[in-house]
Amino acid sequence: MGLIKVETLQDREQFVRLPWKIYKNYPNWVPPLIRERKQFLNPEINPFFEHAEVDLFLAMDADRTPVGRIALIHDRNYQALHSDSVGMFGMFESVDDPSIFGLLLDKAHQWCMEKGFTRLMGPMNLSTNHECGLLIKGFDSPTMFGIPYNPEYYEKHFEAWGLQKAKDLVAMRLDLIKVPDYLERAVGKLKQRNRFKVRCLDLGRFEKEISILWDIYNSAWSVNWGFVPMTQKEFEFSAREMKSIVQPEYCLIAEVEGDPAGFSLALPDVNQVLRELDGRLFPFGWAKFLWKKNKIDAYRVPTLGVKKKYRRLGIDAWFYYETYRLFLEKKIKYLEMSWLLEDNKSIIEPMHRIGGEIYKRHRIYDRSFTP
Numbered sequence: 001m002g003l004i005k006v007e008t009l010q011d012r013e014q015f016v017r018l019p020w021k022i023y024k025n026y027p028n029w030v031p032p033l034i035r036e037r038k039q040f041l042n043p044e045i046n047p048f049f050e051h052a053e054v055d056l057f058l059a060m061d062a063d064r065t066p067v068g069r070i071a072l073i074h075d076r077n078y079q080a081l082h083s084d085s086v087g088m089f090g091m092f093e094s095v096d097d098p099s100i101f102g103l104l105l106d107k108a109h110q111w112c113m114e115k116g117f118t119r120l121m122g123p124m125n126l127s128t129n130h131e132c133g134l135l136i137k138g139f140d141s142p143t144m145f146g147i148p149y150n151p152e153y154y155e156k157h158f159e160a161w162g163l164q165k166a167k168d169l170v171a172m173r174l175d176l177i178k179v180p181d182y183l184e185r186a187v188g189k190l191k192q193r194n195r196f197k198v199r200c201l202d203l204g205r206f207e208k209e210i211s212i213l214w215d216i217y218n219s220a221w222s223v224n225w226g227f228v229p230m231t232q233k234e235f236e237f238s239a240r241e242m243k244s245i246v247q248p249e250y251c252l253i254a255e256v257e258g259d260p261a262g263f264s265l266a267l268p269d270v271n272q273v274l275r276e277l278d279g280r281l282f283p284f285g286w287a288k289f290l291w292k293k294n295k296i297d298a299y300r301v302p303t304l305g306v307k308k309k310y311r312r313l314g315i316d317a318w319f320y321y322e323t324y325r326l327f328l329e330k331k332i333k334y335l336e337m338s339w340l341l342e343d344n345k346s347i348i349e350p351m352h353r354i355g356g357e358i359y360k361r362h363r364i365y366d367r368s369f370t371p
Contacts, residue, residue: 001067001099003107006056012041014066015056015091020279021066022093022151028142029149030271031279036241041091047233048126051077056091057107059100068094070104072111073126078228086366087112089122090132093150094157101157112369121166121366123148128226129234133169133339133362134158141359144300144336145271147171148362155363163365167225171338171360172351179324180354187321190314196261198318201251203243210239212253212260220262220305225341226364245270250299252322254306254315262306264319266327266335268296299327301337304347320354336360 006015016037023029041056043049052075059068071091079086089108094100105120112120125131131148136155143149201209214235221227230238250266273296301323306315327335339362340347348358 087117138360168342169339172356174356261310264304
């Protein structure tokens with residue numbers, strides 16, 4: 001058993017396809033699109049690599065068969081913003097063998113020491129702007145699009161190696177029954193005050209709209225734990241990846257006298273389709289995707305934020321109301337809001353009030369080292 005650094009196309013192919021070995025008996029795991037994963041990890045395509053160094057490693061058994069993997073990440077933008085000497089790990093997968101966990105995480109430790117980092121943090125796939133966190137609660141239901149899934153045994157092996165909780169991320173589920181009366185009344189008052197306007201995304205001017213959303217995103221989330229701004233290239237890359245599934249009526253933009261103030265985005269849970277495609281859109285996957293896309297009955301709200309200077313105007317309440325109302329019209333059964341910082345009361349408390357409950361929990365771990 002040993003480690004190899006991913007350097008060849010064949011190595012990268014094995015790295016991307018390893019999860020199929022790990023999850024063959026896990027019905028709640030949803031296979032990612034192989035093409036998308038390859039593009040995401042390609043430094044020539046993904047602009048994240050313009051400010052980050054990423055080393056990929058595979059753990060191989062005696063027969064040279066992959067049994068584990070890890071990505072080690074030096075995000076220069078994160079380090080510059082947080083003045084934190086930290087290396088990150090992500091894309092982690094392993095069979096249930098503590099020796100393989102130790103092999104991969106020991107490599108992460110060695111890598112951190114070589115680069116002068118005093119702390120290891122993760123999992124990040126590849127930053128807080130992407131999938132992140134280890135699932136520790138909520139294994140009994142399928143994962144939503146854009147949220148990672150892992151076997152339960154990961155937690156015990158992580159903690160046995162010495163990783164400790166840094167922060168928990170929660171997902172809240174809201175079964176859609178009826179818009180709460182208090183929310184109806186609140187939005188009625190907001191309409192009378194007329195302090196802001198809310199409109200839908202205009203796909204006809206997609207590039208301009210993405211610039212507006214990028215500005216709001218980096219402003220509204222700037223004080224969140226672990227936040228690192230996305231470059232405009234990164235944001236555009238992610239937006240283009242999602243363009244085929246975005247429905248304009250579920251992307252709401254608030255403006256105050258023409259100034260972009262906040263936005264919320266709800267995405268259909270395309271995992272309901274992807275789980276049947278086994279990672280492939282060709283030759284028949286696109287047909288199945290397009291046919292079943294309209295049958296999706298759940299949505300995820302990955303982003304809902306308002307610039308700090310506009311947070312007392314009730315924009316967030318309007319977003320909750322309008323999204324809830326639209327979902328009821330379309331007969332959507334439930335939504336998930338994720339991920340949320342466990343201590344973000346400004347989002348969690350309003351979600352509780354309209355009937356949301358925490359039902360999944362992911363954990364970011366860290367471990368400090370003595371140089």
